Amino acid sequence: MPSATLTFAAETAPKAPQLASARPAELTMQSIAPAQWDGAVAAFDEVCQEQLSSFASSRWPGVVQEPVLFYRGEELVGGCLVMVQPLPLRLGAIAVTKWAPMLRDTEHPDAAAIYRGMIDALTAEYAERCGMMLSVLPRASLGADNSDYAHLLSRGFRKGARLLFPNRYLVNLQLTDAEHLQSFEQKWRYHLKRSERADLSFEVAGPEQFDAFNALYEQMVDRKRFPDHSAFDTVRELMMLENPLLRPELFFVRHSGEIVAGAIIFKAGDRAVYLYGATSAEALELRAGYFLHWKIIGWLRDNTAACWYDLGGTDGFQGLHQFKKGMVGARGLIRPVPPVANYAARLWPRLVGETAFAGRELLHRVNRWIDRLRPDRAKPDQHRRP
The missing domain is CATH 3.40.630.30 (Gcn5-related N-acetyltransferase (GNAT))
Incomplete structure (x- = not known):
């Protein structure tokens, strides 16, 4: 100490x-x-x-x-x-x-x-x-x-x-709505326009509604049969933080009164970070994810000090890459971690430290390899942050 x-x-x-x-x-x-x-x-x-x-x-x-x-x-x-x-x-x-x-x-x-x-x-x-x-x-x-x-x-x-997969996808929050629309890739803009015709509504939810998000998330994981190695079990505690700056923000998209998509965003600092997202089975056809992120971008720009919206990585999935790349657009950034x-100042700490890290890295790679070999494995939802 x-x-x-x-x-x-x-x-x-x-x-x-x-x-x-x-x-x-x-x-x-x-x-x-x-x-x-x-x-x-x-x-x-x-x-x-x-x-x-x-x-x-x-x-x-x-x-x-x-x-x-x-x-x-x-x-x-x-x-x-x-x-x-x-x-x-x-x-x-x-x-x-x-x-x-x-x-x-x-x-x-x-x-x-x-x-x-x-x-x-x-x-x-x-x-x-x-x-x-x-x-x-x-x-x-x-x-x-x-x-x-x-x-x-x-x-x-x-x-x-x-x-x-070290790349991080950063959306520029310092743009007007018109500049964002011009920045988005054409295909992303096309899907967004379709979502805006789907009678969707956007809402900022309070932490007391976390159970609704949790239920949606669990349904998505079950539907996708995707192994979840994330820190999702830590989110409930974060949502209960008393400090409003540090407490993540919860957003929902509804269709006909039912929640079809949601996201949890860490909004403190100069980079807001997409932590978790969840969608229903109907969300893909409704393009609810495009509508959700479009509304989140505007909310973060108008209600926080963040200059960038970090969408996280892709875990190697091409669909996630295309979705996030299209949202980053011409005015955003893709940068590697x-x-x-x-x-280490001495030999022994270096040897044991590097050996420990190598062992952990090997374990992670083996687990990832096992996950990819699962015959029932489905592709991740485009709104889940790896």
Whole structure:
């Protein structure tokens, strides 16, 4: 566990005197209690579901949560929920940071230097002082190159596991309705127009209606006979969060008064994220998914601070790729999640850490292979997030 307050000098960004981000920054790392963490980072630009203590507690109950905040002077500039995973036989532990460290303000003039400073602080604490392997997974970059991942490699981190299908589909929320319609691919726009003639209605539902979504989701999984390895069992707890910024939003589409499609969206931060979707058997003919996402795009643009709508990945299914690619359109982005980056200051933590990750990756691939061999396996619904 990091001490209450540690101070680190952030590495200066590459020389570019005209850029404010090139200035060095000195950061203080301060640990806080997991119970305080979610509220402390609720307004961060880079906050995400996986960085919430409430999510991690139910998704990964065996890890030790060590949340830390980063300050530059009196200014809160970032944070990271470090999850310490003990290894079997007391061989050691791995410090995991997924989609982190997080910037409080991605438009901060010193954002690049702050990120470097946070990596320096985490490396010094977990890899050097505590003797663990530090594993960092940056989020997908909006730029053509992922500067966060490039920095990790330049600092001595080693390339780790990569998602089999790393692309993330990002819809631009900074457009008007007319600009969105122009951005959508022609086929996506065609299906949307058909859905608008199907007498569908859109509604924003409260958390008290989660049971209706849960029933629809279970019906869809049974109908599709699709193995669900997701974290869906954590959603109910997230829907009960008291903080309205962090509580996911629930949406429904109805036809003749009956729910035919629904979606749960994490709306905090600068990227809203599609968590789960569910549809009835009638939804495909009604094109309800097109109508649902069209309405969600407008709602997120008008009611949140998000600039992008992250649709997640495709799990390798061409139908999902075509649906999401058509919605991303000409004004959105398709960007890959980089591989995991691992760092260990000593040989033993590196050996046991990389061995543990390799074993887990092998298990995941075997399970995926078994799933694909199932004779009764059906294609996923186009609105389920892999």
